[in-house]
Each structure stands twice: as structure tokens, then as C-alpha cells.
Amino acid sequence: MQTNDRSPIDAQGLDVLEARLREDLDFLCYPGKDWVPAQEGVSDVVIIGGGMCGMVAWLGLTTGGVQNIRVLDRNPAGLxxxxxxxxxxxxxxxxxxxxxxxxxxGALTFQAWYRAQHGREAWEKMDKIPRPMWMEYLRWYRKALNVPVENGVSVDKVEPEGDLLRLTVSGATERTILTRKLVFATGRDGTGGPNIPGFIKDLPRRFWAHSADEIDFDALKGKRVAVIGVGASAVDNAAEALEHGAGEVRHLIRRAEMPTINKMMGIGSYGFTAGFSELPDEWRWRFMQYSFTTQTPPPHGSTLRVSRHPNAHFHFGKATQRIEERGDAVEVFFADGTSYVADFVILGTGFTIDPMARTEFGEVAGKILLWEDVYTPPKGEEQADLGRFPYLNPDFTFREKVPGEVPWLSKVYCFNYGASASLGKVSGDIPGVSEGAAWLAKSMAATLYAEDLETHWQAMLDYETPELDGSEWQPSELTPAKEGQVA
Structure with missing residues (x-):
């Protein structure tokens, strides 16, 4: 007798997978009961960011019955x-x-999506997920769940209006939006922006770009390209330049040697995800500071993508001090007294966490409580970049430097990379994002319920729907027992 051990999701197509997903959601009574009292013209929640974090935050909230949500993203649909x-x-x-x-x-995982189209054998042969394919999956995720992302909409300013927040926006049908809660699901640069070192800020823009910029790699054909840094973004941009015909690419690396061990990957577990936020400040700082100091290495494949080119070079111990214009080129000067002439510089310097860089807050950004305001590390554990991370409440909300000065910050949730120093890797990276979304949804639901407590109490008092109609029983008389008589 022939058996078929193939999983039901294998190569049967996305229509079958989506039907399974809908059935699973129906079994779980999704979406949850809508229990938040409506306020005319007011959203319960606005989520800034319609990417992975924004969509899973929306899913967490709607699962819990918070349904009056708007998801805004400044990019075009699918990008x-x-x-x-x-x-x-x-x-x-x-x-x-x-x-x-x-x-x-299970039906919402990348694995289910891939196997529904290509089958188990193709899945088992796959090593890593191609980056464009991950975006295809996220597009399907949005479609399968019908996530209501409003594309081309930017939030320009956030300010209080009574118990609400008023958002000034661009690209929407209205100029402003009123909401009770605001979630920044804005990714890696969500609480800051690209890290632009001081040594390059005065250099004309035609000579340099950050790895997060849109770069015309075709224009680098035959050119001498300096890439500052050796993290993941640095090597990926170096590879792009080489593959577009750059004459040479030189990694200019401050460190004495290549980082090779991803320390955070070595301790990843549900225990770390659940327990990090409960640790004392000194331990949370210690974990993050050590990760910063040892640095996450570039991926194996990305590094080989660069080194397989004979015109790619890795130079260690080259701490850049300044860069000067030299006609149609620039000269990069290093702390060791040497220099290098390049036609173009790519900064692989990552992102900085700095709430002051977020224009949405205006001057209030300077009133957000940071780690450097709260914790002084012991000698040897100093880390200026880490000190600029926001010091968040356990529910992802911002805190004020001065209690009572900007209380409305407690209505704004940091569900992006900026939360990692306070709450761990639960709001930006793939491994823990669902746990983070569940945490966010529970915290926000608790706050919304407490804010409407009197309304919910009155609803309980007003509830008059009987479960019994009187036909379920028949009353009878109880005859008292006489003295000394056993009943």
C-alpha cells in the first residue's frame, strides 16, 4: 500500500494555504471581540510602519479585539x-x-508559504532565504491577512490634544489624525537615523553615501571605492560596487582584526527573550555593551561575496580621522599616519539611536528619558551609543526625563530597534518579533481597558440579557422536619 507522507502544505498552491489559514483563524475566533468603546473621529491606535513589525503588531492587537487601527507607511505598496x-x-x-x-x-510562516509553492524537497535544499523572496513573503502576509496599510503617508509631527494625540501627516486624505495610542514600528532607524561620522559631514555629497542611501552603483564602474566599516551593511555595499564593475574596493576597518563571532546568536532562547526586560539595569547594559564591543560579524556568504573579487581588499587598524577633497577625488587620512585616495566613499557605519533625530517629536525629543540619564556603567563598560537608547517602560512606552513634564509620552510605543536596550530583541529582528507583538498587544489592551474602566463598569451594570427564562426549574415547598425526626 502506497503512502503519501507529504505535508498538506506541500506544493498545493497559495490558495490552499490561505484557505487553511482562514480556517485556523476561524477556529481561534479571530479577530477578537471588539471591546474598545468607540470615539467618533478617533483611532484607537495608529501604527507608523507597514513592514514586518507594523503588520505583526496589527495582528497582535486585532487578535486581542483592538480593531480601530490605522497602519501608515511612507513607502509605496510592496516596498x-x-x-x-x-x-x-x-x-x-x-x-x-x-x-x-x-x-x-503555522500557516502564516515563511516555511508554509514557500512549501505551498515549491514543495518539501525544494525547502530542504534551500540554505538561506533570498532577501527579495522575504519581501515577496511579507507582501503575501499582508494580502492573506488583509492588513489595511495606507501607503504614501508620513507622520510629520506628534503633539497632545487633551487625552489624545494629534498627528500631522502628509499624503493622507486628511491633514491630521487623532488617536489614543501611537506605535513607532519604524525598524532599524526607528528612533534615530543613519550614523554619519563627523569626519565626513563637510565633504561634498557627490563624494560619499551612507549604506542606507539610494546609491548609483553603475556610476562606480572603474572607480576607486573606499568602504568604511566591515559590518553586514558595509560588506553588502562593497559587493554591490564590485559587481557593478568598481575598479577596486577597499574596506577601511578601525578594528585590528575581523570580528568572527555573533555573540547574541549564541545565547538566543525563549528564556532570553522573556527574561531580558526583567534583569537589573547593570545586566541589561552588560549584555548590550558586550554585544556592541565585540560587534556582530558580517555573514559568511556576504563576506565571500566580496573576497572572491581580486580587486577587493580588507585593511585593518585604519581608523579614519578626516577626509579631504582632492579635485575629483578625496583623500582619507588614518590615525596611523597613512592615507588613501578614493573616488567615492561608502559609509558602512550603521545607525545611531538618537530620539533628537526624530522630527516627529519636535523639541519634546530632548525630554525623552535615555539610558545615559539613568545608568552610569562601571569603568570598562562605557558605551556612548548605548547610552542614547531610550529608557522605556516595560510596556514599550517612552518615559519623561522630568516626571509630569510631557505625560503624553506614555501614549507612544517604541516597537523598533530602539527598544532593544530596555526590552531585548523583540521589536526589530525576525527571531523574537511575534513574542514582542504579543507583549505589546497585551500591554496596550490593559491600558485601554483601564482608561475606559467606568464605561466597562457601567456596561456590566446595564447588562440585562438573561441566560435563564424561568422554564428551567419548578419551585417547591420545603416541609420542615419535626423535632427528633430524621429528614
Whole structure:
């Protein structure tokens, strides 16, 4: 007797997978009961960012019955997040088996999506997830769940209006939006922006770009390209330049040697995800500071993508001090007294966390409580960049430097990379994002319920729907027992 051990999701097409997903959601009574009292003209939640974090945050909230939500993204549909914008790696670093934003639904995982189209054999042969394919999956995720992302809409300013927040926006049908809660699901640069070192700020823009910029790599054909840094973004941009015909690419690396061990990957677990936020400040700082100091290495495949070119070079111990214009080129000067002449410079210097860089807050950004305001590390554990991370409440909300000065910050949630120093890797990276979304949804639902407590109490008092109609029983008389008589 022939058996078929093929999984039901194998190569039967996305229509079959989506039907399975809908049935699973129906079994779980999704979406949850809408219990938040409506306020005319007011959203319960606005989520800035329609990429992975924004969509799974929406799923978490709607699962819990918070349904009056708007999701805004400044990018065109299908281009949310970094994947087809400034991300230039060939594959994701994360293992293909991670469930990512699936929020506990097997039919919503990347694996289910891939196997529904290509089957188990192709899945088992795949090593890493190609970056453009991850974006295809996220597009399907949005379609399968009908996530109501409003594209081409930017939030320009956030300010209080009574108990609400008023958002000034561009690209929407209205000029402003009123909401009770605001979520920044804005990714890697969500609480800051690209890290632009001081040594390059005065250099004309035609000579340099940050790895997060839109770069004309075709224009680098035959050119001498200096790439400052050796992290993931640095090597991916170096590879792009080489593959577009750059004459030579030289990595200019401050460190004495190549980082090779991803320390955070070595301790990743549900325990770390759940327990990090409960640790004392000194331990949270210690974990993050050590990760910063040792540096996450570039992926194996990305590094080989560069080194296989004979005109690619890695120079260690080259701390850049200044860069000067030299006609149609620039000269890069290093701390060791040497220099290098290049035609173009790419900064692979990552992102900085700095709430002051977020124009949405205006001057209030300077009133957000930061780690440097709260914690002084012991000698040897100093880290200025880490000190600029926001010091968040356990529910992802911002805190004020001076209590009572900007209380409305407690209505704004930091569900992006900026939360990692306070709450761990649960709001930006693939491994823990579903756990983070569940945490965010529970915290926000609790706050919304407490804010409407009197309304919910009155609803309980007013509830008059009987479960019994009187036909379920028959009253009878109880005859009292006489003295000394056993009943």
C-alpha cells in the first residue's frame, strides 16, 4: 500500500494555504471581540510602519479585539521596510526555520508559504532565504491577512490634544489624525537615523553615501571605492560596487582584526527573550555593551561575496580621522599616519539611536528619558551609543526625563530597534518579533481597558440579557422536619 507522507502544505498552491489559514483563524475566533468603546473621529491606535513589525503588531492587537487601527507607511505598496530599498545582502542572516511574524500560526510562516509553492524537497535544499523572496513573503502576509496599510503617508509631527494625540501627516486624505495610542514600528532607524561620522559631514555629497542611501552603483564602474566599516551593511555595499564593475574596493576597518563571532546568536532562547526586560539595569547594559564591543560579524556568504573579487581588499587598524577633497577625488587620512585616495566613499557605519533625530517629536525629543540619564556603567563598560537608547517602560512606552513634564509620552510605543536596550530583541529582528507583538498587544489592551474602566463598569451594570427564562426549574415547598425526626 502506497503512502503519501507529504505535508498538506506541500506544493498545493497559495490558495490552499490561505484557505487553511482562514480556517485556523476561524477556529481561534479571530479577530477578537471588539471591546474598545468607540470615539467618533478617533483611532484607537495608529501604527507608523507597514513592514514586518507594523503588520505583526496589527495582528497582535486585532487578535486581542483592538480593531480601530490605522497602519501608515511612507513607502509605496510592496516596498515597506528595508528589503528592496537599502538592504543589499543576497540572503537573510536568520535561519530559514524561524517563525518570524507568524504570531503562532503555522500557516502564516515563511516555511508554509514557500512549501505551498515549491514543495518539501525544494525547502530542504534551500540554505538561506533570498532577501527579495522575504519581501515577496511579507507582501503575501499582508494580502492573506488583509492588513489595511495606507501607503504614501508620513507622520510629520506628534503633539497632545487633551487625552489624545494629534498627528500631522502628509499624503493622507486628511491633514491630521487623532488617536489614543501611537506605535513607532519604524525598524532599524526607528528612533534615530543613519550614523554619519563627523569626519565626513563637510565633504561634498557627490563624494560619499551612507549604506542606507539610494546609491548609483553603475556610476562606480572603474572607480576607486573606499568602504568604511566591515559590518553586514558595509560588506553588502562593497559587493554591490564590485559587481557593478568598481575598479577596486577597499574596506577601511578601525578594528585590528575581523570580528568572527555573533555573540547574541549564541545565547538566543525563549528564556532570553522573556527574561531580558526583567534583569537589573547593570545586566541589561552588560549584555548590550558586550554585544556592541565585540560587534556582530558580517555573514559568511556576504563576506565571500566580496573576497572572491581580486580587486577587493580588507585593511585593518585604519581608523579614519578626516577626509579631504582632492579635485575629483578625496583623500582619507588614518590615525596611523597613512592615507588613501578614493573616488567615492561608502559609509558602512550603521545607525545611531538618537530620539533628537526624530522630527516627529519636535523639541519634546530632548525630554525623552535615555539610558545615559539613568545608568552610569562601571569603568570598562562605557558605551556612548548605548547610552542614547531610550529608557522605556516595560510596556514599550517612552518615559519623561522630568516626571509630569510631557505625560503624553506614555501614549507612544517604541516597537523598533530602539527598544532593544530596555526590552531585548523583540521589536526589530525576525527571531523574537511575534513574542514582542504579543507583549505589546497585551500591554496596550490593559491600558485601554483601564482608561475606559467606568464605561466597562457601567456596561456590566446595564447588562440585562438573561441566560435563564424561568422554564428551567419548578419551585417547591420545603416541609420542615419535626423535632427528633430524621429528614
Amino acid at each position: 515597506e521596510g528595508p528589503w528592496l530599498n537599502y538592504a543589499r545582502m543576497e540572503t537573510l542572516r536568520s535561519p530559514k526555520t524561524l517563525t518570524g511574524p507568524a504570531f503562532g500560526h
